[in-house]
Amino acid sequence: MHTNRLSVLRLISRPLFLVAPAVLGVLAVTAPNASAQSPELLKKLNAPAVRVAEGSKSATRVFTAYLDLTKSPKPIGPEFNQTTIWPGMDGFAEVTKWAEANSVISKALLEVQNCQIFGVTYGTTGVDPKFVERGLIAEIGVGGDLTKLRFPYMRALESISAYVVAEMYRLCEAGSYDDAFKVGIAHLRVLRQACDGQMFEEKLAAMSLLSDAFSLHRDMLAIYGDKMAVESVRNLALKEYPFLRASENERLKRLALPEGDLAVADELIHSVFTSDGAVSDEKFAATFSGMQSVDQPLTSFGATKRWAKIAGVHGSLEASTLKLNAIYDDWWRRWRLPAYGPMISMPTVLSRTNPVKYAAVVLAVKDVDRLFEARRRLVAEYDGTVCSAGLVAYHREFNKWPDLILKAYTSDFPKRFNFDPYDKNYGPMEFESLGSKSRGIDTEYGRVTVTGCILYARNDDHTGNGASRHASGGKTDDFVLWPALRAISRGQVK
DSSP, X not given: OGGGGSOHHHHHHGGGGGOOHHHHHHHTTOGGGSOOOOHHHHHHHHHHHHTSOGGGBOHHHHHHHXXXXXXXXXXXXXXXXXXXXXXXXXXXXXXXXXXXXXXXXXXXXXXXXXXXXOOOOBSSTTOOHHHHHTTOSBEESGGGOTTOEEOTHHHHHHHHHHHHHHHHHXXXXXXXXXXXXXXXXXXXXXXXXXTTOSSHHHHHHHHHHHXXXXXXXXXXXXXXXXXXXXXXXHHIIIIIGGGSSTTOOTTOTTOOOOOTHHHHHHHHHHTTBOTTSOBOHHHHHHHHHHHHHTTOGGXXXXXXXXXXXXXXXXXXXXHHHHHHHHHHHHHHHHHHSOTTSHHHHSOOTGGGSOTTTTHHHHHHHTTTHHHHHHHHHHHHHHHHHHHHHXXXXXXXXXXXXXXXXXXXBTTTBOGGGOOOTTOTTOOOOEEEEEEEEEEEEEETTEEEEEEEEEEEEOTTTTOOOTTSBBOTTOSSSBEEEESOHHHHXXXXXX
């Protein structure tokens, strides 16, 4: 078992890596009760990156280029990001000028796309002061408060992602399709590196950026695919997308659970217990009442009283950490086992945990499903992009869509990438040839009419619903991956 490779200390503390971003934010209100990190903690967090040669890390070179990135035409945010930039937007001429002026970013991405890791340093010790000033850091124990974890460097990746989409559109509009997709592929690979961050929050953020980036590639394949050389599109489907990372496969099996929070959890969990392993009533109540009431400040007083009572019957330090470890081990195995195997259908350790005796544990790990949901969406976005490129290559060569997707296997894209992460039988995605007909699909962009063919995954209801409604990684409806609904809704696809 994997537990043999870890020290007893790490085993005891490990499960709190499962604290979700929202919970981590809640913990930030408990400053008096959580000690600041020690140099030993940062050493543990940085140990995986230290073992990798500097030349195999991309963060420093990417951040150095980012320092020269000029101000974007609009602030990066909900209204201006990689999913909102397109040639028909207001002010696209300024966006084009911005992209053209910042080729330093493209150059850096192309240089580091095959690095082993992204490699952001945790803490600020030894970090270039210019990086610290610009927020290109991962902060552990902000202001001496261990519970405050911040990853402001993710804002730089958001800006870089916006630049990449602007640059890809700029190049494609100029007819330089191969150059555009070279930059796009490099960007995907760097984001994949970032997905291996050691901390829960940064990992989820990177996975979301990568998922969105794949969706943008499908937009561009829909808009420009029939203008590209068939060899170029087929190269994307057969060689570029499938090798997102060396030895990666269609199920992203190399994508691991974050383990950096393990060491942080050790110091945090010990901070609410006395040296003899008993609950410190005052610290325990203040810490976990704050976690519970962060979104409802007016409940703080009642929550404190409740947690003070729970402290009296809560499990000891040893019992609590053992329970945390059992919950984590359960999730660790589930992450690596087939998604719909016999073990997955069994009750989790968390679901069998006494909610009063281990109330702090239950509160800390309740959001873990977000990791599994994010991975399913990312796998669907990834595989759907490979398949879509193959379908475009087929259409480019024969001037028609295949009536059966298997006709595009091998020659246009690897068959194994037609994999639906939502299918309990581990089968392919649903494919339908529309022939001369059209289909209306309800989406977040409104009702969209599609033609040609439809490729979609089942979503978390595990049932194909005929692609009448679309949701990206949703609980119900279908996850339509081709054609590119966003591009169609904008009128970018004729």
